[in-house]
Amino acid sequence: MKKEISILLVDDHTLVRDGIASLLSKIDGISIQASCSTGEEAIGLAHTLQPDLILMDIMMNGMTGIEATRWIKEQNPDTKIILLSTEVKREFVAAGIKSGIDGYIPKDASLEILATAIETVMRGERFFTEAITKLVFEDFYLQEKTGKKRIHKVNDGLTKRESEVLELVAEGISNREIGDRLFISVKTVETHKMHILDKLGLKNTTELVKYAIKNNIISI
Amino acid sequence: MKKEISILLVDDHTLVRDGIASLLSKIDGISIQASCSTGEEAIGLAHTLQPDLILMDIMMNGMTGIEATRWIKEQNPDTKIILLSTEVKREFVAAGIKSGIDGYIPKDASLEILATAIETVMRGERFFTEAITKLVFEDFYLQEKTGKKRIHKVNDGLTKRESEVLELVAEGISNREIGDRLFISVKTVETHKMHILDKLGLKNTTELVKYAIKNNIISI
DNA sequence: AGTAAAATCAGATTTTCCCTGATGTAAACA
C-alpha cells in the first residue's frame, strides 16, 4: 500500500470546495489535507503543510490562483498545482502555464478526468484537457500560419537587390558595412535605401525598421 | 465484433515499412490494407482504397509526408493521418499541424503508444506524444513570455525624460523635431539618445526601434 | 535593336552619431 496523495483544496466558493472534496474522497489513494478560500491562505498552508498537490480555483477574491501559483512554486517547486477554472480562456491558460502550473482543467470536467489529472501530475507530467490542448495547438497553428508568411514574402514591389538592402538595414547594419557585404559602394546602398523608402512610402530608417518587422522581413 | 480499422502504411524504407506492418499485425482490430513507398502513391491509394487511417513517414524521397497529407486531406478529409518521424522538429510538427494531421509520433515510440495513437485518432481526437506536446506548450509559453511584457513594462533604468525621447525616436521623429516638441535643443536630444543607447546596450537607432517594439514602448 | 527596369556610383547639403566637457538643480546623504 503506497502513501496517499495529500491535497490542498483552494476555492472561495464553499459549496464548490466541499463538493469537490466530497468527490475526491471517493478516489482511492487521495486525502484532502486541508482546504481554504483565498490565495493568500493557500501560500501559507502550502508552506506549513507541504501538500503533494494543490487544487486551486483560478478566479478568487483577492489574489488569483495564478498569482498564488507563482508564489507557491517559488517556495515549493515540488508541490504540484492544478488550476480549476469555470471557463477555458486563452489568457488564463497562458498565464497559468507561465506561472508554472502542472495542470489546468475546467470545472465541468468529470471526476474521472480529475482523477486522471491528479495521477498524471503526480507522475511528474503535465495534464491538460482536450479543450486546452486544442486551444494551445490552435494557437501554435495560427502562429505558424502567420509566421510562415516570411517564407513566401509579400510582393512589395522591391527588386531583389533592394530587398537584400532592406533586410540588412533593418538588422541595424550600417551602410558602409552593407556595402562591404554586398560588394557595392556606400553610395549605392544609399540609393537603394532611397528607392525602398520611396516605393514603400516610408520617410526614414526608423519607419523602415518598423515596416520590416511588421512584414516579417526581420525578427525581433 | 466491430469493424477493423484499415490502414495504409507509407514509408520509403522497406525494412521500416514491413517492420511497422509486422508490429501492427499484433494489434487487434487493425488490418494493413496496403502499403507504399512514396507520397504520390499514397495520394492515389488513399483515393482508391479509402483507408480509415494512414501512417506515413514524414521524410521521403520526392513528396514529403506533409505535402502528401495536404493533398489527401483535401480529397478525403475523413481519412485520419498520423505522421511518423525520426526526429521531433519544431518545423515538422508545425507544418504537420498546419497541413491537418491527426497525430504525430516519433519512430522511437513504443508499440503501445502507436496503438494508443491509432485508437485516439480513430475516436476523432488528435494524438501527440509527450515530447511534441511539450514542444508546442513550451513554444506557447515562450510566445506568452515575450508577449506578456507589454502589461507591466520593464524597468529599463531610463529616466522620465529619456523614456520620452526613446518613444519619440522610435516613432521615427527626427532629433530636431523631438527637440521642438519637448522644447529642448537638438543637442540635448542627442545626449539623451546616447544615454539611452548606453543604458540599454544598444548600438544604433535601428536597434533602439527594435527594442521599443519588443518592449511595447511603441506599436507597429 | 530599342526600351524599361534595375543596379551602380557621385556630389552636395543636412542630419545624425558619438565623443568630450560643462552648468544648473534637486534630491540624498553623512
Next chain:
DNA sequence: TGTTTACATCAGGGAAAATCTGATTTTACT
C-alpha cells in the same frame, strides 16, 4: 550644512549617415 549623486540641460567638432538630385552601366524583355 556641506557633499555627493542623479538628472536635465546645452555646446563643439569630426566622422558617419541620411537625403536629394542626377548620371552611367547592366540586365531583361519584346
